[in-house]
Amino acid sequence: MADTGRLAAFSDAVFAIVITLLVLELRVPDFHEGELAGSILEETPAFFAFVVSFVYIGVLWLNHHAVLRLVRGTTLGLNWINLGILFGVVVIPFPTAVLASALDDGNADDLRVAVVMYSVAAALMSAPWLLFFAYLRRHPTVLGSHVGRDEVRRQEARPITGLVLYGLTGLLGWIVNPMLGLAGIVVMIIYHGLTSEGVRAGLFRGGRGGRRG
Amino acid sequence: MADTGRLAAFSDAVFAIVITLLVLELRVPDFHEGELAGSILEETPAFFAFVVSFVYIGVLWLNHHAVLRLVRGTTLGLNWINLGILFGVVVIPFPTAVLASALDDGNADDLRVAVVMYSVAAALMSAPWLLFFAYLRRHPTVLGSHVGRDEVRRQEARPITGLVLYGLTGLLGWIVNPMLGLAGIVVMIIYHGLTSEGVRAGLFRGGRGGRRG
């Protein structure tokens, strides 16, 4: 078993790059002299998509941070599962850009496609997190000595919720109304952020017993 | 409470990426054979915007570095506030690019818009730093044992100064003259750099008592 140092450093760098790349989608539009302000206002949808995805990646980092504190080391298996998690993270800028394009240039059909695509990407991203917890259950020696089964279970509920609810959000966006689906995505991201240390450990309860982060 | 290791690593990577992405705005212009030198000179405004923002991000990193030394660990609340700080950092390349565009292709109105936009982005960036210090005041257990209330207060004065003065700078640029506003931005950035370890701890007084950086 190896220390999680490099796993964390590699993952941190990936999260950092993805969260920063999003801003590259915000391009200065071509403008006629004296019309810069108007051109920038047209970037509003892209800015909205940027903010949503920034918060989303931030929340994923919070979750990754919390989950890696459960283990006392890493194995080849966990490294592979982590690559799966990072795959989900790295993909995000693409549906984000699609969403920005659809908000900007598309009609209701295009927006529907974009919302479903975002939801599906988010739902699929739950899969490697499920694998992560399944691995912990089958390899309890990987768990830190201070980590109770309760804590693992508390975390495990969340990717399942994610898989189901992002799926429903996609359906909502497809069948009922794409803007409703978009609202569902935003709600889900906030939910995951507030619960990143487990469903019942709230944001304002403060930290639990100390360990390296 | 978790160690600040990953928080620092993630933040360092974000700062590093943003400071480097700025140079991507410096594009080699198309040129006719034998006219490369002239084409490059036309990039001067973009280069100026690049230098200003490089120094700005550098100064923000210095501040982040100094501020994180005040705490002995991190919590979910501090992680969220840190995401707010990083949001401000990640956004910078956009007003930078707008500023470069305005200097390059715009008239006085466009430049006014760009200067105000840069000032507003800089002023808003003070908000999460204020939250950071408010959090420290309400959760003194997070403070390092070597950190006095004085030191926290010394740092706290600075985001308030930033909020007010960047706001005034924007007004100056809007009402009086965009170039004056631009000069104000540059002055503010240098001020924040020289005082990054607190208003009274000068650049050339040397370091204070040692701790992990």
Add this chain to the structure above:
Amino acid sequence: MADTGRLAAFSDAVFAIVITLLVLELRVPDFHEGELAGSILEETPAFFAFVVSFVYIGVLWLNHHAVLRLVRGTTLGLNWINLGILFGVVVIPFPTAVLASALDDGNADDLRVAVVMYSVAAALMSAPWLLFFAYLRRHPTVLGSHVGRDEVRRQEARPITGLVLYGLTGLLGWIVNPMLGLAGIVVMIIYHGLTSEGVRAGLFRGGRGGRRG
């Protein structure tokens, strides 16, 4: 001899950036209102090239992670060899983009060129890894005290296999059929991933005796 800390951190960041840059090749296509879905489907080849290269870079990171655990410190010589390894990593997005272009816009000849190019890049990437092991053999003082000659040899077999088999894959793609060559590349990447801790240490045998990662 210096600690491997900065060598690992620098390398981790390079791997992280390359694995993330790949997604930049996935661009939102221009589309007519209501035809976003169709336009995105045309990105499938680029998405395929992205997935292959993501897994490839991930596997290279796993290998780098495993190999750096063999040494107890680094020297100027090892730092240079590591730069060679990183050169191979940094180059990958280019043959990936060529492959995506060929799958998208090219005919069989173009695809042949792209497959050969990818294979040659992958085969040449084995060279610095061979240098790495040759260096370890000539400077046994660099090895960690817990590392047996067996473990070094087990790892050493792999870049040789890579050099030969990626070469053969390229030939296969050139002479027989580019799609066969592409399949060969995918098989090779998976092989390297499953054996990243040595040919005989399987993915599911769990970790070996602990050390810093």
Add this chain to the structure above:
Amino acid sequence: MADTGRLAAFSDAVFAIVITLLVLELRVPDFHEGELAGSILEETPAFFAFVVSFVYIGVLWLNHHAVLRLVRGTTLGLNWINLGILFGVVVIPFPTAVLASALDDGNADDLRVAVVMYSVAAALMSAPWLLFFAYLRRHPTVLGSHVGRDEVRRQEARPITGLVLYGLTGLLGWIVNPMLGLAGIVVMIIYHGLTSEGVRAGLFRGGRGGRRG
């Protein structure tokens, strides 16, 4: 005085990003079906510029790595000087891209401009390194206890050599022949790489007494 941990992590990330961004200049050219190979060959000058700059950034990292081992901590002053060093690093992709453009599309005049620009950027980059050593001389308390004055002086000779010789290289490229200037740049980069632990500590002498890297 703060630990150099975050200074090193931030710098490592900047080096890693710059060394990776260079490859973004390698774009897949547009091509007619069946002519991919020919189009790629036209990228040869860009590839040459990429390789030169990759090695250059790599060498700068080796130097940064060696120099940071001289100090036992960092101060606000050193942090500022380090930002100066990173500024030099971050700028490199721009003269690299100019060089690639000049090799690709320019005539002898354009190439002369590009070579001079690269030389000037490289010569100016020596300035913050000189400041670094001047700071060490004036603040000997920052030096690690194991570091002799000899070691500092051995390192200090090198930025001076750089300033003078890159300057001469630029003159050579301007007055005599741009290709000669280009050759001079390559020679200088290799010289700095081989001597990155001081002029007399050769590449193959192995490491010196251990310390964290």
